Amino acid sequence: MRRGFTLVEILVVLAIIATLAALILPNLLSVSNQSEVTETQATIDAICTNLAAYESDFGDYPPSSLSAYGIQTSNKVNEGIECMVVGLSTKNKKGPYMDWQSNQLVNLDEDSLTKKPFNSYLGNNNLWEVCDFWGNAMVYIHHRDYDKKFKCVDQDGISFTVKARKSKKLGTYFNPTTYQLWSLGLNMKNDDGAGDDVKNWKSDEEDEDAPSDGKKEPWEDK
Numbered sequence: 001m002r003r004g005f006t007l008v009e010i011l012v013v014l015a016i017i018a019t020l021a022a023l024i025l026p027n028l029l030s031v032s033n034q035s036e037v038t039e040t041q042a043t044i045d046a047i048c049t050n051l052a053a054y055e056s057d058f059g060d061y062p063p064s065s066l067s068a069y070g071i072q073t074s075n076k077v078n079e080g081i082e083c084m085v086v087g088l089s090t091k092n093k094k095g096p097y098m099d100w101q102s103n104q105l106v107n108l109d110e111d112s113l114t115k116k117p118f119n120s121y122l123g124n125n126n127l128w129e130v131c132d133f134w135g136n137a138m139v140y141i142h143h144r145d146y147d148k149k150f151k152c153v154d155q156d157g158i159s160f161t162v163k164a165r166k167s168k169k170l171g172t173y174f175n176p177t178t179y180q181l182w183s184l185g186l187n188m189k190n191d192d193g194a195g196d197d198v199k200n201w202k203s204d205e206e207d208e209d210a211p212s213d214g215k216k217e218p219w220e221d222k
């Protein structure tokens with residue numbers, strides 16, 4: 001005699017499906033997050049390779065203040081990363097040093113210049129920033145400026161301040177003779193190169209993996 005499923009049987013099957021989904025979905029999500037991080041890290045690595053070529057031609061890395069390039073701006077927002085784009089986009093020497101993809105550049109603070117900066121190959125006068133996978137501008141600081149603080153704005157127009165990262169173990173800056181370049185990461189919040197930020201230096205310090213809680217470290221400026 002044929003019979004349908006009882007209510008209990010259907011509930012048991014649903015419970016099994018729900019359990020499997022709960023086990024599998026987070027893994028799937030974290031795999032896709034990982035590919036976003038990998039893509040952003042690849043962009044950072046490509047920029048670093050090109051910055052090395054720029055440095056070998058110009059004897060220095062791009063500055064993190066536009067005035068060092070003779071560019072006057074009243075907008076002091078996202079300035080480091082804007083400088084880096086200006087530097088890598090120059091047609092001077094063997095430039096341009098980076099062939100930007102259109103989805104790599106944003107202008108979150110919507111600033112522009114009356115004329116193209118620094119013999120740039122870029123087609124207009126926007127002061128571009130490089131963005132990460134999640135659409136936020138990356139942060140770039142030349143080692144000369146590690147003691148300064150920089151104003152930034154994210155894709156939602158929220159302002160925040162960034163500062164170069166020091167090793168908690170050693171008390172010295174990472175990449176002391178070059179530059180720091182990082183993405184705000186998946187949480188889309190600045191952690192000054194710690195937490196989930198994707199960065200151009202290696203740190204095996206466990207405490208670097210904890211997102212900042214906004215509290216000052218003993219060695220930070222009051």
Ligand SMILES: [Ca+2]
Pocket residue numbers: 075076077078079082109111127
């Ligand atoms: Ca700006």
Ligand SMILES: [Ca+2]
Pocket residue numbers: 078082106107108109110111126127128129
């Ligand atoms: Ca800009």
Ligand SMILES: [Ca+2]
Pocket residue numbers: 183184185186187188189190191195196197
């Ligand atoms: Ca972050």
